[in-house]
Amino acid sequence: MDDDILIIDDEVLPLQDKQQEGWKVMIVDDEPEVHRITKLTLNKFEFDGRAIAFLHAYSAAEAKTLLTIHPDVALMLLDVVMETDDAGLEVVRFTREECHNKLVRIVLRTGQPGQAPEDDVVNNYDINDYKDKTELTSQKLRTLLRASLRSYRDICSLENHRHGLEKVIQASKGIFDKLALRQFVEGAQTQLCTLLSLEESQIYNVRQATYELKDQMLVPLLSDKEPMRLHDAPTIFREAMTRSANVYHGHEMVLYCQNRSHHLLFHIEAHRPLSQMDTSLLSLFTENIIVALENIRLNEVIADNEREIIYRIGELVESRxxxxxxxxxxxxxxxxxxxxxxxxxxxxxxxxxxxxxxxxxxxxxxxxxxxxxxxxxxxxxxxxxxxxxxxxxxxxxxxxxxxxxxxxxxxxxxxxxxxxxxxxxxxxxxxxxxxxxxxxxxxxxxxxxxxxxxxxxxxxxxxxxxxxxxxxxxxxxxxxxxxxxxxxxxxxxxxxxxxxxxxxx
Structure with a gap:
């Protein structure tokens, strides 16, 4: 199809030689010029320190294939009229109903609004914005991307938070001591990353580990690291033990969690300093960890008592x-x-x-x-x-x-x-x-x-x-x-x- 105006380019930036991996943005349009100018306009765009990783589809069929391969696409800039008059709308339906992808933000861009009236499309299809190509200047396109990526980021953060919370709840109801503790630690680590990825509290590429203190040895959980003696541990570990409290030092932290059965230390190293919001969320979360840890201890007591009763019954039968x-x-x-x-x-x-x-x-x-x-x-x-x-x-x-x-x-x-x-x-x-x-x-x-x-x-x-x-x-x-x-x-x-x-x- 031919469009009279593709993008009014009021601030074209030089094209980068090497595209940085980052937010996945899929351009779906049968006009190569749309792909070229969109990429040219956004090639130095960053949001939250991450660049754009472009995916290109020149038909609805190609878009469907890419969506299957890349379910983590953050934003789709989607033309309506391609191989058919409603090809773009079919991609929307495929994304939401067949792929069950509710996270990707979909923005329809059309040069022929008469083919897909805005009111009809917005009412009948699960899209997030509708734009006439003639109104998208470079600045407006960048504003659109910031708003769409912010929405995608926050929705993903909430979804991750839900998954992490489900694991913690599942672990607290576990009936087997060792398995329950491992589920709990896995869920707690997932939720920690989620808490550090909400709104302005962004920490990417974090490194984290969880240790259980046993006989003055820090034993790593969920990893193949070697145990280490407490007195040989980094200063931040020994400080958390001395204070019996969380310790926050610039880019890293140790969360201190203890009950009568378990003594856990959650260690996280980030790539930027923890904000006040981070430390407030983490302090509140630590209280939840301790409550859940106590539930695990009570389950362990029940399991131990049950095991002892069964063995005693068995021994009674054998002695008879x-x-x-x-x-x-x-x-x-x-x-x-x-x-x-x-x-x-x-x-x-x-x-x-x-x-x-x-x-x-x-x-x-x-x-x-x-x-x-x-x-x-x-x-x-x-x-x-x-x-x-x-x-x-x-x-x-x-x-x-x-x-x-x-x-x-x-x-x-x-x-x-x-x-x-x-x-x-x-x-x-x-x-x-x-x-x-x-x-x-x-x-x-x-x-x-x-x-x-x-x-x-x-x-x-x-x-x-x-x-x-x-x-x-x-x-x-x-x-x-x-x-x-x-x-x-x-x-x-x-x-x-x-x-x-x-x-x-």
């Missing part, structure tokens, strides 16, 4: 059947190792580990005469003994807690066998829940290799031989292979929690 109390701990740790080797997420692995000590809870319902019989059980007695799996399942399955639901699955399935000859349901292969298959192998491995009042531990070679013999019969072949490939790790657990004394039967 004359087993070692450490048996349940070893089985739990073997179970966790299997989960890790299978690539399970940390929180799922932790949940299964904590539920595994309940595998034999159904034995509380077995009469002492059968449970403690020194000799071999007869057929009738063995049928009674086998009911402990279903009893354990029935005890736990009514709970709404995920921990007890998994415990019910383990209790009801850890005596099933891969070949279908197990009990209580005679399930076979992958029809047996994975947690049941895992605990089945962990339980037998520990029982065979441990001393009991009625037997001595089998030699390791004999234990391994039996497990390999039962591969695909009693045990899941994949789990047997994992154990054999990582046998040293299983043996390390057994060595660390070896039974020290077995009392009289």
């Amino acid at each position: 059947s004359k087993e070692s109390g450490l048996h349940v701990k070893r089985v739990a740790l073997y179970t966790e190792l299997f989960c890790q080797l299978l690539g399970m997420e940390e929180q799922q692995s932790e949940l299964i580990k904590r539920a595994s000590p309940l595998h034999d809870i159904g034995k509380v319902g077995i009469p002492d005469a059968i449970l403690h019989k020194p000799g071999k059980l007869d057929a009738a007695e063995w049928e009674v003994m086998k009911t402990h799996a279903q009893l354990g399942h029935d005890m736990l399955c009514g709970s709404k807690l995920a921990l007890f639901q998994i415990g019910a699955t383990i209790a009801g399935n850890h005596h099933e066998k891969w070949n279908g000859s197990g009990y209580p349901q005679g399930l076979a292969g992958e029809a047996i829940p994975l947690v049941g298959r895992i605990v089945a192998l962990a339980d037998v491995f520990d029982a065979l290799g441990s001393d009991r009042c009625y037997k001595q531990a089998w030699p390791l070679e004999q234990v391994i031989a039996l497990i390999n013999q039962e591969r695909g019969q009693h045990f899941d072949p994949r789990l047997v292979d994992l154990m054999m490939d990582n046998l040293d790790d299983f043996l390390a657990i057994r060595a660390a929690y070896r039974d020290k004394f077995i009392g009289d039967c």
Whole structure:
């Protein structure tokens, strides 16, 4: 299309040889001259210390492709009439409805306003401004860019703030101590950057790290840095510790956060001094961090108490059947190792580990005469003994807690066998829940290799031989292979929690 006037250029600046990377501005127009003059006019333009990175599209189809590749475009200067009379409007629809990009600022520039009347376009399309090309002088174009980029920056800042806050809220409701702390730190770091990117409080390219103080050592979280001794740490760290308060020194800061369980130091280095607004926001945010950190501590207390109760219940069941109390701990740790080797997420692995000590809870319902019989059980007695799996399942399955639901699955399935000859349901292969298959192998491995009042531990070679013999019969072949490939790790657990004394039967 031909336009009588493209841009009234009242202040043309020389073209830079090297374009600096910065705010992405997409020019969408089928006239090469529009691209040339727009770029020439804005080539030295900066906003908040960042230059313009131009993207060029000469048709609606090219614009759609670029939008897919560059979802972080800040501003689109969009012609209406290109390959079709409404090509630009189709780009608007594509951006908002198909790409779901609500952040990019869209300014329609047209040399034929009659083709797309302003009132109709503004009412029916999600655009941010409408300009006749004849009214855009160089100065007005720069003013348009400043207003559009400021709007884009602030909208992005609010969106980032929302994401950071969501992570902090999610972490404060976490139920697993280690994972909750890591989520919390990640969310806090995200929100810190957001707070430092609002309005006039701009800090780009910040470097930040979070440390937890343990035994006079600063241990980095979410990074591969080496721990450092507190007395060897930079002065700003030691000052924050001495004052038990935030410290702000020019371009860097340390936020001091402590409760009864955790001692965190957030360290940020910026490329310009912190403003008064920065320090005010950060001081307020520190109070929120401490409140959230206390929530994590309370969750840790609950998790620790829950874990202790489960272990005690498991030990009580084992002691009633004359087993070692450490048996349940070893089985739990073997179970966790299997989960890790299978690539399970940390929180799922932790949940299964904590539920595994309940595998034999159904034995509380077995009469002492059968449970403690020194000799071999007869057929009738063995049928009674086998009911402990279903009893354990029935005890736990009514709970709404995920921990007890998994415990019910383990209790009801850890005596099933891969070949279908197990009990209580005679399930076979992958029809047996994975947690049941895992605990089945962990339980037998520990029982065979441990001393009991009625037997001595089998030699390791004999234990391994039996497990390999039962591969695909009693045990899941994949789990047997994992154990054999990582046998040293299983043996390390057994060595660390070896039974020290077995009392009289």
